[in-house]
Amino acid sequence: MHLLTRARPRDPAQVLFLALLGLVAAGWALVALDGGQFLTLESVVGIQQRSAALGIVAIGQTLAILAGSLDLSVAYLISLTSLVAAEIMAGQDGNIGQAVAAVLAVSALVGLVNGLVITGLRVHAFIATLGVALIIKGVVDHLYDGPAGAVPESFQVLGYSRIGPVPVSALLWAGVAVAAWFLLSRTRLGYRIYAVGGNEEVARLSGIRTGRVIVLAHVLCSVCAGVAGLLLASRLGAGAPTVGTDGGYDLESIAAVVLGGTALAGGKGGVAGTVAGVLLLAVLDTLFNQLEVNSFVKDVVRGVVIVVAVAVYARRTQGRPA
Amino acid sequence: MRRALPVLAVLAALLTAIALVNPHFLEPAGFLAFLKRAAPLVILAAGQYFVIVSGEFDLSVGSLVTAEVVIAARLIDGDESATWPVLALLIAAGLLVGLVNGVVTTKMRVPSFIVTLGMLLVLSGAVFLWTGGAPRGALSEGFRVFGRGGLGPVPWSVLILVVLGAAAIRLMRADFGKTLMAAGDNERAAALSGVRVDRVKIFAFMLSGLAAAVAAILLGGFAGVSAQVGQGLEFSAITAVVLGGVTLGGGRGSVPAAMAGAVTLEALFTLLNLYGVSGALEFTVQGVIIIAAIAAGAVRLPRKPTPRTGDAHAAS
Amino acid sequence: MLSMRGIGKSFLGVRVLSGVDLSVTAGEVHAVVGENGAGKSTLMKIICGVHAPDEGAIEIDGRPVSFGHPIEARRSGIAIIYQEFNLLPERTVAENVFLGREPVRRGLVDRAAMEEATARLLDELGENSFGPRDVVKRLPVAQQQIVEIVKALSVNARLVVMDEPSAALAEHEVESLYRLIGRLRERGVAVVYISHRLREVFDLADRVTVLKDGSRVTTLPIGEITPGELIRLMVGRDLGTYFPPRSAGAGEVRLSLRGAGNHRLRDIDLELRAGEIVGIAGLQGSGRSELARAIFGAEPFTTGEMIPARPRSVREGVALGIGLVTEDRKAEGLALRQSVRDNVLLVARAVGGGNRAAVGGLLERVRLSPARRDQEVRYLSGGNQQKAVLVKWLTMAPRVLLFDEPTRGVDVGAKAAIHDLMRELANDGMAIMMISSELPELIGMSDRIVVLRDGRIAGTLPAGASEEAVMRLAAGEAA
Amino acid sequence: TTDKPTAATEPAASAASTQDSGTGAQSKFFVQADFDAQLAMRSQTPEGPEDRPWEQAIAPKMIDTAQYKKDGPYHLCFSNAAIDNPWRQVGWKTMQAEVGLHEEIGKFTALDAEGKDDKQISDIAELQAKGCDALIVSPNTTATLTPAVTAACEKVPVIVFDRGVETDCPVTFIKPIGGYAFGADAAEFLTEKVPAGGKVLALRILPGVDVLETRWSAAKVVFDQSDLQVVGVEFTDGDAAKTKNIVSDYIQRHGKIDGVWMDAGATAVAAIEAFEDAGLPVPPINGEDQQDFLQKWKDAGLTAVAPTYPTYQWRTPIIAALRILGGEQVPETWNLPQPKVTGETLGDYLQPDMPPLHYALCGCEDLPGFPEAWGGKKS
Ligand SMILES: Nc1ncnc2c1ncn2[C@@H]1O[C@H](COP(=O)(O)OP(=O)(O)OP(=O)(O)O)[C@@H](O)[C@H]1O
């Protein structure tokens, strides 16, 4: 807590990218021993395909968490938006425009509700977004009892095409990430997200309208979830009422964010770390796939990795308060 | 207690609504049946309360419940004589999980949200790794009686609930409760008053683990082995506690209120089940009611002052 | 340009300001003085839109205004240096300076411009020990204070409010602050300057307004008043007669330090005796609180020796019969949402021991009205809160009691009560150490004054030493 | 380049709505033709070895597989939807044991999609890269996996089982008779045993899963034509506690329930206990071939039936794959027999030494490692 006892910590994102390299190397070795090849074209594509959706959600989650909030409603929102997209497209190329617009509108609206419940009704983000999640779940389950709608060929390009080894979905993810990075490091809103997350009172005394910032952060977070919904719809060729929850995108996105070194309390961290965090989880997945480790081992390792990583950051950044 | 008023109002409304549809609900038998159903969640809420009031989260209780039931089934495997040893083991396991959550949270300074999220993954993974994906083995009758049977007309689970509830209330009145409250309200002030903040928090986590173990025993007893038994319980428990006017972030709210919150939640489930319009929309109703009730209970608190060093350990 | 009339404000039922008038003209430096808790900061926060006044009107250039949010005040050209910490530790100096009004070019934040402007202002302050890109949390308090000053200056306001800007500054830094204020004055900027250091007030101010117990005593051109008169106006009576009489003589040594030190303290030699009140003086950041916390065991000494023993934790400190009334009541002293009763019993419950039965009597003794005992502490006035903290320690019947800024933000009545109580305790044979930034208080209360500078003991002065003597040691000018 | 299949996909669904008897609207998954076909198959005698139902096929339309013929050893690949429930657990064990029987299988690669459509899609893509000689797919959901399977068809012979896909590009689709038969078997049993006008409670796991939707839609048709009154159709999420609560609620509300229909046996015992705990006789009920239910059935002397969705179907895909690679003919749609456990046959299927959640029709008794590998005890 004191100047003198504080060693200069390395940026968690860097640490994580190093860990990522290490993991890839280790993976290579392991799979080689197993008589396979780790980084085949397919597995590289697989890693990206697997991380794209989670990656996009996690970027949004990063914004919410940096602002000192968090969003548990993304998973259901993804299901909802995948359905909205597929239903409106109804297999017609002509409808893609409206569908995308509708998805963005719906998700922005949900984000707005989240934000207003938190700032206006002063309900803790955890409960607020949990409540909104339930509301969405109810609506989805009520309206749909299975995959619905149809995504036209042309839109499925998003989910399947690739340029060389880089899938379009990965490019989309990269795009979102760069946009978010730009927002955080170059725009006023970005600065204010850090400020509000860092210390809401200080932000207020410095003339920041903290409520608006939190609401905007949630809108952006939900929009990211919406985009993920579009992506998944294009992959599945239809909307699915459980695609979001099956993917466990709510808790996994939060996990990825903190794994990326962003402080759960807000005000500290960034998208670079999140990207690294998501990739790390994806590489782990692929590695397990290649070694045919069953999904239960996977969960155990994931859980341990996340906690250990955060513990390491905690060591680096803070001593014990008096 | 003021903050508990909204929930009590909601509870009263729900109970009357239920009674309207189902008069039998007001008879002792009907109400006991309801309490029996509510018991596990109420116990979980009581456990979760300790953690939340100390300013932390416990997301691991859901998968802990599942894990405990699956473990019990596999270890007992229908053998009556194994019942009591396994019961003891389950309690111990619950306490152990709480201990780990607490130690990692306090000593390694990892936000409890993350610690218990990790624990959630580890538990659900490990237990099914052990049983090979699906529960195996069977629970003994002796085990199941706690969730199924009763003492005369009164279900065991209700008796257990009463005992644990009373114990929880005593505990919060005792020095431990007061110091826990203080630690959750203002960790620094508590530490500077000689409170072993880490220790009381660890103990709170252990109580939550214990509650999960008991809930598991009741749920497993009530309906037998199932891989879904604990699904989503962590969220229900936290919601219940907050519904009872306990603020996330710590230092506020009472055990009875938290347990009332759980009863309310269970009443809500029952009601929606009774009116059973569309099985699905009930979630929507649930979400709306929860947000509304909590918004009603929310009061503006003066912001905490920032210490000059600016090192206020904000981490949850 | 600014005029306030009949301003009144209360917090949670405690009246803090009533009927205060204040008018500031362009190019004027207007000092506002008053005891701790007089309401200075609150008045400033009203000017800057942090608090809305309960009564009264504010006009700027004759136009009535009412600020709902700090940003509105800033828009009408008002900037402030807050008394308490107001920076984001994780962000850089430049980011903090321009927080909430980052310069944009084509819709994007213009980092270059930001850092350049910050660098320029740092130069003007003659500050070269750190730059715009440094992360705030790595700066010592004094430099953090500079950042706050720069933050206010960068607004190019027409009115700059400075609430104890010099509190954490060293002499040369204060010098450059003077120069800067001079320049502002030339530019026709109005400055409201709050400080407990009368010398600064007389050096800088054109006019001075005296606040006492939340109301204005008077406003005078600085030329028409002497320091002595000003103090009398602030305190309302002659200091000498006001403080309780000193004790006959000191008893046995209760606690002694030999060459003790830790990360912020160096070879401290100190003795605390039964029946004696030892005053600790020093500028902010000089290590006074650290000293108290180290003796108490909260941030233990790492070197040197302490008799009877060197506590390695708070609990050990308590076990040795040491108590600490912390500097920052709200952040370190009280669990604000718990009842008075639960707060006063906290130590006894946490550590065990203590005389719980005595609580009732003790609350009587500090005259904390019984009605309030089951109230949440946050609803109490600053004075009563402080009394609660005191009782918390008295329950443990400590042998050594350390007070860090015991009367900060405490109104005069409670203040007197606390002073009397401290003396009573001493007379009953307790060893007392008292930290205070308020020299009159320190001098009035102490049997001995130890002055700290940069974590070392700069010197020790006998009872009744002059403020100048203390300040000279504290600021490190040749004695 | 694209990994996207060219074949377009059209959901094949035609609703058939009949007069209401508390059963609600007909599922959009209901296809009259399939319904009729399945009900007919129940009475047909399957071709193939008597004692090996997993090799039998009902009314097979054989197709030629010469173009896939190649020499071993073979590399078989399997994209599994999930192994997250006892049924899939038993099946998975059985399949692994089956693989163990054939030394001509050089390598067997299996990926678990953990119930995530998206993961299974990339799993299938990834498997194609592993140089499999044949790809076995157990789709997580029909509609959404179709494109991925279609893509795979172009590279390797594909064998689909359990759940289908909306394309006939796989060489063969292996399934028991199907959900309609399951649902009808149970419903017909109730119409026999429950007195006219009796109140029937229908318990379903969750909506939207085709194999389950068909079961219910068939039952609906049967009930609609019967004089039974379906007092409720509830979703249990396959959660025992929830099932038990729902049943007790209905008992409370209606005083008496005369029959219980279930679309899966997993929580049948919980439903039965609800009656026991209420001190009521257990009405006619259907479960599945899980040991805990069979045990309860025997002990409590229930009036019950257990239609099955045999786990021995997990053996067939391996056998099919080897036949295909051997160039032998296989049925285009491989309809496995789908026996039901009745009062008379109960004795044959009850295996006290197997774990309670074990499925009797695993057809695994003759496989190496039985019973331990399936969690059973040697008797
Ligand atoms: N936000 C608040 N809530 C409740 N009471 C407050 C608040 N802010 C200030 N007070 C009280 O108002 C009184 C005046 O406080 P203020 O900070 O204005 O005094 P001050 O003159 O600035 O003292 P100092 O010289 O120590 O800064 C004090 O008793 C303080 O406890």
Ligand SMILES: Nc1ncnc2c1ncn2[C@@H]1O[C@H](COP(=O)(O)OP(=O)(O)OP(=O)(O)O)[C@@H](O)[C@H]1O
């Ligand atoms: N260099 C520094 N690094 C970190 N924290 C510091 C530093 N200097 C001072 N502080 C903190 O700022 C606060 C004021 O400093 P300190 O307590 O040492 O001085 P002080 O003489 O007690 O001043 P005051 O009591 O008026 O705050 C203390 O809480 C201390 O922890």
Ligand SMILES: [Mg+2]
């Ligand atoms: Mg002040």
Ligand SMILES: [Mg+2]
């Ligand atoms: Mg201090």
